[in-house]
Amino acid sequence: MSSIRTNPERLSVLDRPNSYIGKTVPRPNLDRLLQGRGSYVSDLELPRMAHVVFLRSPHAHAKIVNIDVAPAKQMSGVIAVVTGEELAAVITPWVGVLSHLKGLKSAPQSAIAVGRVCWQGEAVAAIVATSRAAAEDAAEHVAVQYEELEAATDMRTALDPATPIIHASLGDNLAFERIHEAGAVDQAFAESDAVVEADFVFGRHTGVTLEPRSVVASWNAAEARLTIHQGTQAPHMVQNIAALHLGLRDSQVRVVCKDVGGSFGIKVHIYADEMATYALAKMLRRPVKFVADRVESFNTDIHARDHRCKGKIGIKRDGTITAFEIDDLTGIGPYSMYPRTSAIEANQVVNLVGGPYSNKNYRARARVVFQNKNVMCQYRAVGHPIACSVTEGLVDLAALEIGMDPVEIRRRNLIADDAYPCTSPSGLRFEQLSHHASLTKIVEMMDYQALRSEQARLRKDGIFRGIGIASFIEVTNPSAAFYGVGGARISSQDGVAVRLDAQGSVICLTSITEQGQGSESLTAQIVGSVLGVSMDRVRVVLGDTDMTPYGGGTWASRGAGIGGEAALQATKVLRQNILDVAAAILQASPAELDIVNNVVVSASDGTPRIDLNELARIVYFRPDTLPPGIQPELMATRHFVPREYPFAFTNGVQAAWVEVDTDTGFVKLLRHWVVEDCGTIINPQLVDEQIRGGVVQGLGAALFEKCIYDDRGQLTNANMADYLVPMSGEMPDIDVGHVVSPTRESELGAKGAGEAGTAGAAAAVTNAVNDALTPFETIITEIPLTPQVILTALKKI
Amino acid sequence: MKASAFAYARATSVANALELLAVHGEKARVLSGGQSLIPAMNLRLVAPEVIVDIGGLAELRGIVIEGETLVIGALTRHADLLKSSDIVKCAPLLAAAVAHIAHPAIRNRGTIGGSLAQADPASELPACMLTLGASIVVRGPGGERRIAAEEFFRGIYETQLAPQDLLVAVELPVADSGSAHFFQEFARRHGDYAITGLAAQAVLEGDRFAALRLGYFAVGDRPVLAEAAGKLTGVTVTPALLAEASDALSDELDPHEDQQATPAMRRHLARILLTRCMASLLKRPDLQIGGVA
Known part of the structure; x- marks a missing residue:
């Protein structure tokens, strides 16, 4: 890793001796996970625990005429067979709308379908039995009589008068529309030397977490309290939603979230089958476990992307971009997801298109329509890959049109590094970005000119390689502007409590969560550095609404930036409290003291004065020996939320080097580069691996992943053989570099890094494939870039 | 998903396996490496009443050169084919093909007999058998018979094997040095x-x-x-x-x-x-x- 420190004058509590900040240190949870000692929901066995299996609709749209549960109820091991109507007595339906997304509408959704099913995979009955196998056996004996209804599946015709309206009460299939206009777009196009248009198509795909969605819900009738063990990114959100719809107070619901096997946004939502599991536990007064199998994961985990976006760019001969215009369409399934809604992705597309560039003329329309397919919602890098692919695809087309090098056109249009703070035409406020420093760095890392020479040389031998560049911006550290202002009870602030134990170690309770990205490690690194103790003395506790401070959790690239700052501030208070006590014991002034390597020392020369172990012993066991009037507080809590900027934008650039076999349509990824700027880097290895993991998910979208529906709304590839996730064999080496522009909104200065990789990878690959195919005069703007798509574009088939 | 309940019998010899198949006929499925059968059962795409596990039959395992013929036992795993010097010498095409079969975990369990009996038209080994002019050695109620590879495959997952038959080996001509x-x-x-x-x-x-x-x-x-x-x-x-x-x-x-x-x-x-x-x-x-x- 290499960094350009843009403000080296900024010294903070993090720049202390022995700081862990900016160092690759092993993650505290590695041994536990690698030795198979992780604690996942599916590992949990509780006394009297039952297993629920959901019978799911085979039809995309159908009336439920009758459900005969009698034979299933007679089967061995079956505890209950529950229909949607019965469960409705225990849990109320919900509507996935937020008030700040003006005009967004959706229909009430039930935990289990009542009267009608709206997508293939929607649950129609719950079978609860003593084992998963017994429940599956019984599910085969629940007879549902359906009357199939015409399905609305194609987003392009969803608004046609001839298309059936999925929810009659809503009047049409339009869930949300946003129109945005800035500058003088028509005039800008009129004054352009060229205007280029293209239609971009993005396949529907999903997150495919290694661990499927899992819940154990347990109702304690004596306490009138529900405990939910769930792999979730947002425990307090789950607590609030479960309580709201079960008629409980938040305090009657405890959510416990231990190890989670991947989330990527899949596990930040409230799913109908999870709600049904909570309700069943309350109804049956016993623990109920639901673990989605792989087929139902494909059919019910949220899907994402699936956009068709018309794009238009105006360009002058000197390379100046004059305007962007887009018209985006996306189909979200039959309901807007709860509670974050399914309008966010399209809204993000409108926000982000053109974002890296200084152009001021921008027109956008986004329409979100209902359809009889699985629900769509926020998945890693929400909207970013669409916006980036459209923007960067258009920029490359413009460059091609005027015969300018793709790097040069970006140099001429990216917002200057000294132009901040500034505001984008869509109204986004940027605090400090580093597009030019990033571009310069990536050009250097990849040796751009050498690759261009190699490309030209190989082309003579019939080998077609291409270079693709994609600049991007990323939304991180969201404030209440994301959900809270729209009425969602989703916290944007996070809290951390730190406590010195009786032997001088630290217990740290944080409201952010860990799903593999390293929240536990970064928290321990911050606490250890700020306090002056070694990391092995810091124990981090996450994921328990009874224990941790209240907070949002880990999503939208917010854990390090928001939860990390709360940890920093809480630890500063604890440190001061410790120094106050130490000063009293040592008859010194707190300012003369410091804590280094678990010992209170003289700040001036580092002479050891008192071990934290000894200080804790005195405080906890011999407080009688302290001077009168001293009441030590060896626990401190602080919360944090960004207030000045709604989002801490980050930026970066990606580059792809690919080879296209023009005989077969296969694309080989040869190498991939990323330079990104997430501000302060707490753990370089964690950041780099976040970037690489994100890139791989973006490459999956570019080449492989797609949920393939037939025109009757049947998902036809709901398994790991036919739904192609990216595998290591096809992945290129991914080089990661950094530019560092810390945010001044926090002392930590960290912005998010979780989604940068996914944001730009597909755009870089698509641009590279088109670059490789330049001699064939064909442009492809559809992903995934399958051999079939490429051979068709090359007119080989 | 979980497989439907089934009875399980571990065959003690080829004769015993044939007896079990004779008794249970179409209700039974032979379990070899399990790389196709078990996923299909877990997805409840198939629900055999009886599983006849031939995994313990050492007599069906191994690669032998008999004069101008290479004999490969049905239970020989893909990983064994890949590391066999006899295969490299006598049927190098097979060695090249096996490297393309799935992933190491699957090659460590999957068997040549299982792959041929499964007869997935997209899998590598059936085509290799045609190319190499293999004979498929089958034992059934009427004794042992040899079926030319060209005759053996009848359609998607369909072969000349009857429910009472057991695929025991394949025989290939040793490749000419030229x-x-x-x-x-x-x-x-x-x-x-x-x-x-x-x-x-x-x-x-x-x-x-x-x-x-x-x-x-x-x-x-x-x-x-x-x-x-x-x-x-x-x-x-x-x-x-x-x-x-x-x-x-x-x-x-x-x-x-x-x-x-x-x-x-x-x-x-x-x-x-x-x-x-x-x-x-x-x-x-x-x-x-x-x-x-």
Whole structure:
């Protein structure tokens, strides 16, 4: 890793001796996970625990005429067979709308379908039995009589008068529309030397977490309290939603979230089958476990992307971009997801298109329509890959049109590094970005000119390689502007409590969560550095609404930036409290003291004065020996939320080097580069691996992943053989570099890094494939870039 | 998902396995490496009442050279084929093909007999059997019989095996020292089922083929031994002849459509494979440049 420190004058509590900040240190949870000692929901066995299996609709749209549960109820091991109507007595339906997304509408959704099913995979009955196998056996004996209804599946015709309206009460299939206009777009196009248009198509795909969605819900009738063990990114959100719809107070619901096997946004939502599991536990007064199998994961985990976006760019001969215009369409399934809604992705597309560039003329329309397919919602890098692919695809087309090098056109249009703070035409406020420093760095890392020479040389031998560049911006550290202002009870602030134990170690309770990205490690690194103790003395506790401070959790690239700052501030208070006590014991002034390597020392020369172990012993066991009037507080809590900027934008650039076999349509990824700027880097290895993991998910979208529906709304590839996730064999080496522009909104200065990789990878690959195919005069703007798509574009088939 | 309940019997000998199959007939399925059967059971796509596990039958395992014949026991695992020096020496095509079968975990469990009995038209080994002129050795109620590979595969997951039969071995002629082979497949990701593949074996005399067998897979409901090979045998291969043979190949193939490819794309890829095969076997890169497709 290499960094350009843009403000080296900024010294903070993090720049202390022995700081862990900016160092690759092993993650505290590695041994536990690698030795198979992780604690996942599916590992949990509780006394009297039952297993629920959901019978799911085979039809995309159908009336439920009758459900005969009698034979299933007679089967061995079956505890209950529950229909949607019965469960409705225990849990109320919900509507996935937020008030700040003006005009967004959706229909009430039930935990289990009542009267009608709206997508293939929607649950129609719950079978609860003593084992998963017994429940599956019984599910085969629940007879549902359906009357199939015409399905609305194609987003392009969803608004046609001839298309059936999925929810009659809503009047049409339009869930949300946003129109945005800035500058003088028509005039800008009129004054352009060229205007280029293209239609971009993005396949529907999903997150495919290694661990499927899992819940154990347990109702304690004596306490009138529900405990939910769930792999979730947002425990307090789950607590609030479960309580709201079960008629409980938040305090009657405890959510416990231990190890989670991947989330990527899949596990930040409230799913109908999870709600049904909570309700069943309350109804049956016993623990109920639901673990989605792989087929139902494909059919019910949220899907994402699936956009068709018309794009238009105006360009002058000197390379100046004059305007962007887009018209985006996306189909979200039959309901807007709860509670974050399914309008966010399209809204993000409108926000982000053109974002890296200084152009001021921008027109956008986004329409979100209902359809009889699985629900769509926020998945890693929400909207970013669409916006980036459209923007960067258009920029490359413009460059091609005027015969300018793709790097040069970006140099001429990216917002200057000294132009901040500034505001984008869509109204986004940027605090400090580093597009030019990033571009310069990536050009250097990849040796751009050498690759261009190699490309030209190989082309003579019939080998077609291409270079693709994609600049991007990323939304991180969201404030209440994301959900809270729209009425969602989703916290944007996070809290951390730190406590010195009786032997001088630290217990740290944080409201952010860990799903593999390293929240536990970064928290321990911050606490250890700020306090002056070694990391092995810091124990981090996450994921328990009874224990941790209240907070949002880990999503939208917010854990390090928001939860990390709360940890920093809480630890500063604890440190001061410790120094106050130490000063009293040592008859010194707190300012003369410091804590280094678990010992209170003289700040001036580092002479050891008192071990934290000894200080804790005195405080906890011999407080009688302290001077009168001293009441030590060896626990401190602080919360944090960004207030000045709604989002801490980050930026970066990606580059792809690919080879296209023009005989077969296969694309080989040869190498991939990323330079990104997430501000302060707490753990370089964690950041780099976040970037690489994100890139791989973006490459999956570019080449492989797609949920393939037939025109009757049947998902036809709901398994790991036919739904192609990216595998290591096809992945290129991914080089990661950094530019560092810390945010001044926090002392930590960290912005998010979780989604940068996914944001730009597909755009870089698509641009590279088109670059490789330049001699064939064909442009492809559809992903995934399958051999079939490429051979068709090359007119080989 | 969990498999439906089933009875399980671990066969103690081939005779015992045949007895069990004779008793249970179509209600039984033979468990070998389990790499196709177990996932299908877990998805409840199949629900056999009885599983006859032949995994303990050492007599079905192993690779033996008997004169001019290579005998491979049905329980020989893909990983064993891959590391066998006898396979490299006597059937190098197989060694090349096995590297394309799925992933190490699957190759460590999956068996040659299981793969052939499963008869997935997109899998590698059935096509290799056609190309190499294998005999499939089957034991059933009427004793042992040998079925030519060309007769053995009848359709998707369909073979000449009756429910009471057990595939015990395959027999292959030991490759001539002067023979050459070519194996290539197009799959979206390494280890996936092929979109189209070719297993070819040839005997060269000077710049001509004395013999040429082209076993295509994933181009129809069963592996296909392309008759177009005849056009390329015993003559000097020119670009024009190759184009003619490619057209003949397109005509004789009847590929299916699936999520990966249309029939037209499969025909196209089959032609590309033929061109690359000719260029490789004849060491004639000129045949590939500006190819026939």
